[in-house]
Amino acid sequence: MPEATETLAKRLRRQAVWCAELDSPLYASLLESAADDLGLEGPVWAVLEGFQEEPGSAALALRLMGAVHRLVLDDTLSDLAAHYPSTGGDGDPSTAWPVFRQALIDHRSEIRALLGTGCQTNEVGRSAALVGGFLEVAHRTGLPLCILEIGASAGLNLLWDRYRYESAEGAWGDEASPVRFTHSYVIPPPLNRQATVIKRMGCDLHPIDPASDAGSLALRSFIWADQLGRLALLDGAIEIAREMPAVVEQADAADFLQRELARQVPDVATVVFHSVFMQYVDEAGRRRIEAVISEARRSASRDSPIFHLRLEPGMTGEARFEIRLDEELLGTSLAHGTGVRWVVDSSAL
Ligand SMILES: C[S@@+](CC[C@H](N)C(=O)[O-])C[C@H]1O[C@@H](n2cnc3c(N)ncnc32)[C@H](O)[C@@H]1O
The missing domain is CATH 3.40.50 (Rossmann fold)
Incomplete structure (x- = not known):
């Protein structure tokens, strides 16, 4: 595997382990599948290309998941919403993955633009x-x-x-x-x-601004679905x-x-x-x-x-x-x- 894809795959897999440890089986599995897809230079590579230069601490994997979740929450990705529990979906990673992958193909430029912003969580816990x-x-x-x-x-x-x-x-x-x-x-x-x-x-x-619609959407998108x-x-x-x-x-x-x-x-x-x-x-x-x-x-x-x-x-x-x-x-x-x-x-x- 070329160095750039290997760097990115490592980051996705490391986050997958943390998601599994912190009780998010859906994200753990999607990130593992995304790391495998990088090796094939598929749509995950097309979305993440260039971001391998960032330091590991910039939380790219979480920004990727946040960008996709945001498009689920605003109803752009209604097919994926059927698999995301945050929108009442079934949470089944095996049926979610092909839909997630297709979303990266169909919405590549929007997702890349969202990736350009930082990790804007606000974790009340x-x-x-x-x-x-x-x-x-x-x-x-x-x-x-x-x-x-x-x-x-x-x-x-x-x-x-x-x-x-x-x-x-x-x-x-x-x-x-x-x-x-x-x-x-x-x-x-x-x-x-x-x-x-x-x-x-x-x-x-x-x-x-948590009171605005845009603000609450941004905050909700960074919660694991x-x-x-x-x-x-x-x-x-x-x-x-x-x-x-x-x-x-x-x-x-x-x-x-x-x-x-x-x-x-x-x-x-x-x-x-x-x-x-x-x-x-x-x-x-x-x-x-x-x-x-x-x-x-x-x-x-x-x-x-x-x-x-x-x-x-x-x-x-x-x-x-x-x-x-x-x-x-x-x-x-x-x-x-x-x-x-x-x-x-x-x-x-
Ligand atoms: C991962 S979030 C954590 C937010 C919050 N502390 C929490 O625990 O939920 C990190 C935040 O730090 C902000 N940030 C990063 N560098 C900063 C700086 N030099 N001055 C002020 N804020 C900064 C980012 O914009 C982001 O909102």
Whole structure:
């Protein structure tokens, strides 16, 4: 197999493994079939040709699946909709594959154009992993929170305090919330804590307005089509955002933080946070973000402390993501915020 097709096939197969591990048999199988098709230089190659130059972290396989899903959701691909559970289809990968393949032939230029945009997910499930960190800061400081999210997409995780979290050991949040996490915890964080958010703001290079039709279509397209639980969480969060949108400014993360962290408010704890974001920033950009946060933390006064909370892939290359507060490992979770295992016990603090 030529090097370019081999590179792309490896990326599709790696994503297929992750989809299988994260319980998406439809996407796992479609991506495996797409990787096989690359070897034949068929329609998958015609759609992906040229993208092999991108870094692996640019999530090409997910962008391909997102582009096709978008055309299913907007009814362009009604034959494929019959096989996609998100549109009431049967979820059968073996009957879906030939229809998927034909869609790549019939809609090659639209799909290539959609591939040119970034991976614009906004995974509401990650709030279930982050909530323990916000509660930890409120518990340790006794202060109300100002939360600043970088790479916020549509800002749905900025609304974490409007969601309901339930574990075997306790619950937090509005019982009537349309976003309800009931299966996110293996070892839950302490949820018997108070927290008040008095300011929330985010930034993204390409913010999405979740209240608009175009915005909600874009967000829904990046949910894996056989994961109806994730889709329901997203739809619930969009409903909340329609009533109470979080401000997500179009800005680069380092510029945004430089400006916002210079505004210190007494008796407020500021939490800078991000999830599955750093892999999309180049090395120089990462260094700048880290420098801005470190400098602001160093010069923060005692009554306006600054914390850095994040959910990002771990160093070990395993499927588990790490939830860190400053240098401290609070817990781990899977990529979409499920399977949370809390490791820190701060009840004595
Ligand atoms: C995979 S999405 C994750 C979104 C959200 N944090 C979540 O967990 O659902 C990554 C986001 O980072 C944004 N992004 C990438 N580089 C950025 C930068 N330098 N400054 C601000 N946003 C950026 C992208 O536009 C995209 O919306």
